[in-house]
Amino acid sequence: MSDLWLNKISWSEEGLVPVIAQDADSGCVLMMAWMNREAVKRTVQSGEAVYWSRSRKKLWHKGEESGNIQHVQEIRLDCDGDVILMKVVQAGGIACHTGRAHCFYNRLEQEKWVEIEPVLKSPEDLYRKKHSQ
Structure with a gap:
C-alpha cells in the first residue's frame, strides 16, 4: 500500500498532527491527542x-493499559490538512485517563474551572494492571 495519502497531511515541525476523537454516535468530543506518520498508518491498518505520546516520546495504542480501546469508524482531514477528526x-x-467519559470535563464559570463530569471509574482501578506490575 502506498503512503502517498499521508503527504496530504500538513505535519508540524515535530512531524505531528493534532487529532480530535469524537464519539461516532453522540458526536461528543472525547479527547484531543497527537499522531505522527507511524501512528496514522497503524491506526488505519488496525x-x-x-x-x-509527546511526554513519553513513543507510540501509544489507546486502551493498551485500561482496555478502553477506540475503534475507528471514520477518519477525516480538515480543509487545511492540519487537523484530523x-x-x-x-x-x-x-x-479520559481520569476515568471520565471524555477529557473536556472542566468548564469555566466566573473565572474558575469547575469539574462538571463525574468520574466513572477511578484511575487506580482503570490502570490496576499498570500499578500491579
Whole structure:
C-alpha cells in the first residue's frame, strides 16, 4: 500500500498532527491527542486509535493499559490538512485517563474551572494492571 495519502497531511515541525476523537454516535468530543506518520498508518491498518505520546516520546495504542480501546469508524482531514477528526466507538465508555467519559470535563464559570463530569471509574482501578506490575 502506498503512503502517498499521508503527504496530504500538513505535519508540524515535530512531524505531528493534532487529532480530535469524537464519539461516532453522540458526536461528543472525547479527547484531543497527537499522531505522527507511524501512528496514522497503524491506526488505519488496525482500525484502532494509535497516538503519539509527546511526554513519553513513543507510540501509544489507546486502551493498551485500561482496555478502553477506540475503534475507528471514520477518519477525516480538515480543509487545511492540519487537523484530523476521528469518529470512534469508545470501548468501556471511558476516554479520559481520569476515568471520565471524555477529557473536556472542566468548564469555566466566573473565572474558575469547575469539574462538571463525574468520574466513572477511578484511575487506580482503570490502570490496576499498570500499578500491579
